[in-house]
Amino acid sequence: MKAAGARLWAYVRSYFSVLLVSLGLVAVVGVLEAATPFLIGLIFDTLLGPSAAPVLTIPVINARLSVTGFDGGTVLVLLVAVTVVKAIAEYSSANMISYLGQAVVRDLRNDVFDKIIYQPLRFFHFNPTGELISRVSSDVERIQTAASETLAEFLKQGAILIFLLVAIFAIDWKLAAVSIVLAPLVFYPAFWFGKKLRLLSKSNQQEMAEMANSLYETVTGNRIVKAFAMEQAEAGKFRKLTQRIFKLNLRQKMTHSLSSPLMEVLGIFVIAGFLLYARNQIASQRMTAGLFVAFIIALIKLYDPVRRMSGINNSFQQAFGASGRVFEILSMTTEKDTGHEILRGFTDSIVFEDVCFGYEARETVLNGISFTVRRGEIVAVVGPSGAGKSTLVNLLPRFYEVTGGRILIDGKDIRELTLNSLRNRIAIVTQDIILFNDTIRANIAYGDPTAGDDAVRSAAKAALVDDFVPDYGASIGERGLRLSGGERQRVSIARALLKNAPILILDEATSSLDTQSEALVQQAFENLMEGRTTIVIAHRLSTVRRADRILVLADGRIRESGTHEELVLRRGLYWRLYNLQFQDVTS
Numbered sequence: 071m072k073a074a075g076a077r078l079w080a081y082v083r084s085y086f087s088v089l090l091v092s093l094g095l096v097a098v099v100g101v102l103e104a105a106t107p108f109l110i111g112l113i114f115d116t117l118l119g120p121s122a123a124p125v126l127t128i129p130v131i132n133a134r135l136s137v138t139g140f141d142g143g144t145v146l147v148l149l150v151a152v153t154v155v156k157a158i159a160e161y162s163s164a165n166m167i168s169y170l171g172q173a174v175v176r177d178l179r180n181d182v183f184d185k186i187i188y189q190p191l192r193f194f195h196f197n198p199t200g201e202l203i204s205r206v207s208s209d210v211e212r213i214q215t216a217a218s219e220t221l222a223e224f225l226k227q228g229a230i231l232i233f234l235l236v237a238i239f240a241i242d243w244k245l246a247a248v249s250i251v252l253a254p255l256v257f258y259p260a261f262w263f264g265k266k267l268r269l270l271s272k273s274n275q276q277e278m279a280e281m282a283n284s285l286y287e288t289v290t291g292n293r294i295v296k297a298f299a300m301e302q303a304e305a306g307k308f309r310k311l312t313q314r315i316f317k318l319n320l321r322q323k324m325t326h327s328l329s330s331p332l333m334e335v336l337g338i339f340v341i342a343g344f345l346l347y348a349r350n351q352i353a354s355q356r357m358t359a360g361l362f363v364a365f366i367i368a369l370i371k372l373y374d375p376v377r378r379m380s381g382i383n384n385s386f387q388q389a390f391g392a393s394g395r396v397f398e399i400l401s402m403t404t405e406k407d408t409g410h411e412i413l414r415g416f417t418d419s420i421v422f423e424d425v426c427f428g429y430e431a432r433e434t435v436l437n438g439i440s441f442t443v444r445r446g447e448i449v450a451v452v453g454p455s456g457a458g459k460s461t462l463v464n465l466l467p468r469f470y471e472v473t474g475g476r477i478l479i480d481g482k483d484i485r486e487l488t489l490n491s492l493r494n495r496i497a498i499v500t501q502d503i504i505l506f507n508d509t510i511r512a513n514i515a516y517g518d519p520t521a522g523d524d525a526v527r528s529a530a531k532a533a534l535v536d537d538f539v540p541d542y543g544a545s546i547g548e549r550g551l552r553l554s555g556g557e558r559q560r561v562s563i564a565r566a567l568l569k570n571a572p573i574l575i576l577d578e579a580t581s582s583l584d585t586q587s588e589a590l591v592q593q594a595f596e597n598l599m600e601g602r603t604t605i606v607i608a609h610r611l612s613t614v615r616r617a618d619r620i621l622v623l624a625d626g627r628i629r630e631s632g633t634h635e636e637l638v639l640r641r642g643l644y645w646r647l648y649n650l651q652f653q654d655v656t657s
Contacts, residue, residue, distance in 0.1 A: 077397055078217070081174045088170045092225060095163035100229030102156040103371065104237040109149045111364030164222045171218025179210050182396060188404040191469040192429070200283025205399055208278050209392040212271070216389030224382045227375035234372040241365045245347055252340050259336070260380040263329040264387040270322040271391035277318060279395075281311045290549075326384055333380050337373050409488040413495055416572040416603065418480045419444050420466070426474030427458075427465060435461050437626045439475070443603060445572075450606040450614035452644065453623035459607045462623065463575045466605070467496045479573075497566035499598075500577040503558045505550030510535070511542040513550070513561055517569045525568060532597040533564035534590055556591055563594045574604040611648050620644065 082089060186193075186202055239246040288295060288304050295304055345366070425439040435458045443449045451459050464470055465477060468484060477484045484492055505513050514529055515521040523542075530536055538557050550558045566574065576595065608614050615634045622630035622637065622644045630642050637644035 077400070078174070078213070078393060081177055082170065082217075084177070085170045085173055088166055088173075092163050092166040092170065092222075095159045095166065096225045096229040097233075098159040099156055099163060099226055100231075100233035102152050102159070103230045104233035104368065105152055106149070106156075107237060107364040107367035107371065109145065109152060110367055111360035111362075113145050113149075114360040114363045160226065163226065167222035167225060168218045171214065171216075171221055174217045175210060175214040178213065178396065179206060182206050182210065182399050185399050185402060185404060189402065190405040191464070193402070195429075198279075198283040198286075200281075200286040201279040202399075203286070204275070204279035204282040205395055208282070209275055209396050212275070212392035213389050213396065216386050220382055220385040220389070223378065224386075227378050227382065231372065231375040231379070234368050234375070237368045238365060238372065241361055241368070242351065245351075245365070248343075248347070259329065259332055260383050263325060263380065264383045266325050267322060267384045268387035268391045270318060270325065271388040272394065274315065274318045274322060275392050275395055277311065277315045281308070281315060284308055284311055326381075329380050329384060330377065333377050337377060341369060341373060405489070407489045409484075409486050409492070411482060411486050411488065411491075413479060413482070413487045413491040416480060416495055417445060419478075420573070420603065420605075421478040421481075422462075422475070423478060424475035425462075425465065425472050425477060427461060427470060427472055429470075435626055436465075439626075439628060441621055441628060441631065443605060445603050446601070447618045448599060448604045448606065448616070450608060450617035450620045451623055452608060452611060452614060452620060452647065453629075454647070457623040458626050459623055460577055463577055463605055463607055466573075466575065467493050467498070495571050496573045496575060497569045497571040497602075498575045498577065499559070499562050499566050499595075503550065503555075503562050505546060505553075505558055505561060507545065507548045509543050509545055510539055510561060513546065514542075514564045514568055516565055521568055526564075529564045529567040532567050533560045533594045535560050535564050537590075559591050560594050563591070563598050567598055572602060574599060574602045575607075576604065577607045611644075622647075 183206060186206070235246065284304075284307065288308070295301060351362070420443040422439050422441050425436060426434065427436040428434045439462065441449070451462060453459055461470070465472055466484070468489060471485070479487070479492075479495075506516070510530075511523075511526055512519075514526050514535070518525075526542065527536075530539065530542070535557075538553075538560075546552050546561075550561065553561065576599075606614055606617060611634075614620055617634070619631060620634060620637055621628050622642070624643060630637055630640065630644050632640070638648060
């Protein structure tokens with residue numbers, strides 16, 4: 071909790087001037103709140119019986135205030151003025167704290183998003199999407215409440231508490247000392263409830279993240295759910311999650327609801343004892359009637375911030391529970407850019423030199439991969455599922471770092487090249503097409519938002535997007551679901567065309583299309599590959615027959631290499647794979 075508080079303070083410190091102004095305003099609120107009981111007491115000693123106390127004396131500090139010159143109207147005007155000024159200061163402080171809290175949460179949310187988006191690809195394999203969304207939205211929302219509304223309430227009530235304590239010590243220090251002795255009796259339950267709520271809050275946030283992930287998977291995979299008639303099973307799984315959340319929320323609410331009544335019961339016993347003591351002081355003429363009234367009002371007012379502090383503490387504990395999950399993300403290291411050279415173009419070749427890779431320390435996915443792709447060549451990589459084809463091409467833009475060997479572009483190790491310059495020279499089109507919930511134009515120009523309409527339309531025409539798009543300003547929906555598979559693929563090809571990178575990776579880009587769509591997409595691919603160095607990953611061997619060279623990958627190694635005709639004549643692994651696919655097509 072201390073670590074989370076320290077990290078939150080680092081964000082608050084950026085707005086220290088705002089915090090100082092807010093503290094000044096809440097101090098004004100506290101002073102005027104403490105002055106109000108004295109003004110009311112003054113009314114009792116002057117307006118209701120001025121002869122009884124011509125001079126108001128505050129014990130301990132021996133402050134003496136002559137009240138003979140005050141009339142009822144003056145006191146009432148002063149009381150009204152104090153109330154108005156206090157209201158203005160309270161309103162201003164609340165707005166200042168709200169600004170501070172919202173600004174802190176904005177910065178925190180931006181930092182979490184930046185930290186996530188700059189994580190290496192490996193990170194997303196081990197962190198479900200729904201949980202990440204929950205951390206950016208739900209968890210930060212808890213912090214937002216604590217950093218704005220709850221913080222404003224804490225500062226205001228804290229100032230009132232301090233100045234009311236000063237007031238009651240000034241009136242009767244013995245009675246005030248007794249209140250300090252009894253304070254642990256009141257505050258210990260608040261500490262216990264806070265600790266309990268912090269644990270419940272963390273558990274609740276974890277369950278909420280799991281629910282968000284379950285909802286995301288069910289919604290995005292709704293076709294599979296329906297195809298396998300799994301609606302009831304998914305609903306049952308979701309109900310189990312909501313039941314766990316229901317129980318946690320109920321426990322959290324019951325714990326939260328119990329804290330205030332318990333504090334109230336403890337508080338009323340303390341106040342009752344104070345009243346009995348004050349009565350004896352009045353009887354022995356150690357206190358005027360006005361001071362007695364001022365003490366009672368201050369004491370009653372003091373009880374309110376003490377009671378509210380319990381709820382404020384609970385809210386802070388819930389925020390600290392949520393902030394722990396947020397700071398887990400912020401503590402992660404981002405993708406390392408070890409490069410220092412800028413790749414300004416591509417003129418010669420790409421060389422894989424004895425490349426090895428494994429996702430885990432003792433795992434080997436690729437082992438001793440060596441081949442060269444000359445500028446302008448089309449090289450296809452084929453093989454059975456799980457052979458490591460996609461992994462191989464993911465190493466080129468450094469989505470993953472090689473664990474052995476090296477990859478060279480124009481003789482330079484890609485680890486020595488900056489990530490931006492490297493990836494700017496590579497265009498990628500994949501089977502899993504990622505389009506955004508925006509217009510067709512925005513999706514085509516995703517890599518270059520400043521591209522003009524002529525450039526966008528030229529890329530779209532080359533990718534045959536013009537055949538089905540009447541309006542480039544039309545929204546295509548989430549993940550482009552308003553378009554067919556072939557249409558989405560052609561939009562992604564247009565995006566790659568507009569990027570105009572010299573190196574092109576096609577990762578099984580037509581494996582999920584029907585024959586008619588594949589023919590249209592292949593024509594678009596031919597336009598895209600023209601004049602570019604291309605590495606093609608494909609399951610359908612018919613799509614790679616025109617490649618300059620075909621690499622056959624199996625068990626993490628290159629087993630065969632050559633043209634389509636050469637590999638068929640060898641009657642090896644490629645020939646067997648080709649015959650299997652040909653038999654599937656003819657049957």
